[in-house]
Amino acid sequence: MVPSYVPLSYYLMLGGFLFACGVVGFLIKRNIITIFMSIELMLNGVNLSFVAFAAHWHALAGQVFVFFVMVVAAAEAAVGLAIIIAVYRTRETLNVDQVNLLKL
Amino acid sequence: MNPNLNLWLIPILPLAGAAINGFLGKKSSRRAVTTIALFFSGAAFAWALWVALRFSSLSLPYQEYLAHWIRSDSFSADFAFYLDQLSLVMLLVVTGVGFLIHIYSVGYMWDDPSYYRFFSYLNLFMFFMLTLVLANNYLVMFIGWEGVGLASYLLIGFWFTKDSAASAGKKAFIVNRIGDFGFLIALFLLIKHFGSLNFEQVFQGIAPLGVETAGAGLLTAIGILLMVGACGKSAQIPLYVWLPDAMEGPTPVSALIHAATMVTAGVYMVSRSHTIFERAPTALTVVAIIGTLTAFFAATIGIAQTDIKKVLAYSTISQLGYMFMACGVGAFSAGIFHLMTHAFFKGLLFLGAGSVLHACGGEQDMRKMGGLKSFIPWTFLTMGIATLAIAGIPPLAGFWSKDEILWKAYQVSWVYWAIGVVTAFLTSFYMFRLLFMTFFGEYRGASVEAHGSHGHDPHGHDADGHGGPHESPMVMLVPLMILALLSLVGGFVGWGHHFEHFLAPVFGSVEAAEVASHGTELLLMGVSVALAFLGAWLAYVLYCSRPELPQRIAASLGGLYQTVVHKYYIDELYGALFVKPLIDGSTRILWQDVDRKVIDAAVNDAGDGARHVSDEARHMQSGNIRSYAGWIAVGSAVVIAFMIWMAVGR
Numbered sequence: 001m002v003p004s005y006v007p008l009s010y011y012l013m014l015g016g017f018l019f020a021c022g023v024v025g026f027l028i029k030r031n032i033i034t035i036f037m038s039i040e041l042m043l044n045g046v047n048l049s050f051v052a053f054a055a056h057w058h059a060l061a062g063q064v065f066v067f068f069v070m071v072v073a074a075a076e077a078a079v080g081l082a083i084i085i086a087v088y089r090t091r092e093t094l095n096v097d098q099v100n101l102l103k104l
Numbered sequence: 105m106n107p108n109l110n111l112w113l114i115p116i117l118p119l120a121g122a123a124i125n126g127f128l129g130k131k132s133s134r135r136a137v138t139t140i141a142l143f144f145s146g147a148a149f150a151w152a153l154w155v156a157l158r159f160s161s162l163s164l165p166y167q168e169y170l171a172h173w174i175r176s177d178s179f180s181a182d183f184a185f186y187l188d189q190l191s192l193v194m195l196l197v198v199t200g201v202g203f204l205i206h207i208y209s210v211g212y213m214w215d216d217p218s219y220y221r222f223f224s225y226l227n228l229f230m231f232f233m234l235t236l237v238l239a240n241n242y243l244v245m246f247i248g249w250e251g252v253g254l255a256s257y258l259l260i261g262f263w264f265t266k267d268s269a270a271s272a273g274k275k276a277f278i279v280n281r282i283g284d285f286g287f288l289i290a291l292f293l294l295i296k297h298f299g300s301l302n303f304e305q306v307f308q309g310i311a312p313l314g315v316e317t318a319g320a321g322l323l324t325a326i327g328i329l330l331m332v333g334a335c336g337k338s339a340q341i342p343l344y345v346w347l348p349d350a351m352e353g354p355t356p357v358s359a360l361i362h363a364a365t366m367v368t369a370g371v372y373m374v375s376r377s378h379t380i381f382e383r384a385p386t387a388l389t390v391v392a393i394i395g396t397l398t399a400f401f402a403a404t405i406g407i408a409q410t411d412i413k414k415v416l417a418y419s420t421i422s423q424l425g426y427m428f429m430a431c432g433v434g435a436f437s438a439g440i441f442h443l444m445t446h447a448f449f450k451g452l453l454f455l456g457a458g459s460v461l462h463a464c465g466g467e468q469d470m471r472k473m474g475g476l477k478s479f480i481p482w483t484f485l486t487m488g489i490a491t492l493a494i495a496g497i498p499p500l501a502g503f504w505s506k507d508e509i510l511w512k513a514y515q516v517s518w519v520y521w522a523i524g525v526v527t528a529f530l531t532s533f534y535m536f537r538l539l540f541m542t543f544f545g546e547y548r549g550a551s552v553e554a555h556g557s558h559g560h561d562p563h564g565h566d567a568d569g570h571g572g573p574h575e576s577p578m579v580m581l582v583p584l585m586i587l588a589l590l591s592l593v594g595g596f597v598g599w600g601h602h603f604e605h606f607l608a609p610v611f612g613s614v615e616a617a618e619v620a621s622h623g624t625e626l627l628l629m630g631v632s633v634a635l636a637f638l639g640a641w642l643a644y645v646l647y648c649s650r651p652e653l654p655q656r657i658a659a660s661l662g663g664l665y666q667t668v669v670h671k672y673y674i675d676e677l678y679g680a681l682f683v684k685p686l687i688d689g690s691t692r693i694l695w696q697d698v699d700r701k702v703i704d705a706a707v708n709d710a711g712d713g714a715r716h717v718s719d720e721a722r723h724m725q726s727g728n729i730r731s732y733a734g735w736i737a738v739g740s741a742v743v744i745a746f747m748i749w750m751a752v753g754r
Contacts, residue, residue: 023733023737026730026733027730027733027734027737096729096730097728100727102727
């Protein structure tokens, strides 16, 4: 239950802020781990707005969605971290600009 | 009911000959090519003769339907043939003279490497000419009309490796196109106003129309446009310039196409359309003036030419002018009469000239001939007859027809007669000049011993080595003799207006306008004959008894003489007026400006532009994930901003 004295817009603004932080981090950071964390940040920004809307409209679908997102994010984190470790082992760097073997 | 004459065979036979020789001739022997060519042209002549024999039993005009061609709503044009007195005369002239010239060509062209090609073209020409003559509507006539133009082009440029021959062919074709343009417009007008091109239907449609006295009208326009077409084909002012150049072709071609048959197609066409012209006095006057001027003008040029074939070419133009003069004064049958006699004596003159060239190893300059009468007596004799005939010395063929024309012209206006009779004087002068320069006096050519080594002979029949001027073989002489005979007696068909009566069903009654008395006729005849003799005498004085005189006269005339020698600079004038502006305009404006600066530039700029734009757009595809993400972020930001703006703006 969302207490009635915290308006919906606050949650949305916080969610938007988190999402924006994620976007900016994704765009300007070169370290893969930081980028990875930025993606998590974006996902959580979206999750926050989902639950906020779900509470506001008394609709459970939004919360169900969030669980799905969290499951996928967890799986993604496992795979993603494994890839990062594999990359570090072969290239000995975590700078994305240097991981460019597939580029033309 | 008429019996079936199978007229279609007459044109188809030469076509078959052309096809066989054209496709198979290269691998066949000369003998086989000769047999095919002579058989098919001879068969056409035989068939024409057979038709002529049965002619009196026909109800005229005889029409024969072969196949339908164009059917569109009420308009139709069929492959169909039409035979009346006029077509019969043309038919006999074309097949007869054509066959003789085929025979002659066997001797003349024997040593040419493209022997089969020559006969293929010659047969092809016969096919088109006979189509033209036998057509029962203007459209089929037009097929023949264009076809003879094609054959003429092919034959003028027969020695196409020679640059002058190739360009002469092109010139003939292009100048003829100008005339054909007029002819075509006339046909369009006929379709628009009479809904048909069939001779019978058109003339029936015209028959109830009155004479256009107000000066101009539909029929006048059609008449003048038809005359434009005739000017091209029959080498009249202002489109005559192609004919002298056409002498680049082999001499039998000049005889057949550019003297006896094709160039008379215009006269035939105008005569065939007499129903139109009779109702358009202005058009008739135009025809008469063009004819009269051409006759005189070309004759004056002929005086100063030194190339034997060029003299004959200008003479042909001049004689064609006579025929148009006859048409223009309404004496169509006189025009056709002259057409026929002219085919005899001018064909003979050209063939004789060919025989002279043969004797002199291809030399065409009369200043290098002379004294040939003892070397080539038969050629001299036949050419002498032809010269007498064309000069209008009675009782040879040319006298009858020319006198007929002059008499008819006098009845319309004494001006036509006066110019015509002066032209007759000039004709007699330049023809006897030709005769005297060629056959009399001393031989002025290369010395007899040196002659055999001439290696530059363009006519290709010098391979056997000449011992000096020598007579042509019989195969060339026999056609000359037959034509000489025809030139001698051919005029007698005009005796007592027989010829005119024969053509009367086509052109209307004979005794329409006899305004002047019989005495006047005899007087005028006497004047023209006297002038003909005077011309001959003058030529004798200048070129036989006192050969130093012409040069002194030429020198004293100075600029005038030079103008005439250079054919009044008409070619140069046309070059400056039409050809050069056209070439310059095409080069500078159409090519360098329009083509290169507009069309090419547009295409190139479109290509360059596409490349530049894609060059810029390429940078978006950097392969850098974060830049893609950046684009996505910017894109979504724009979309969101738009949605907010939409929401707030409302």
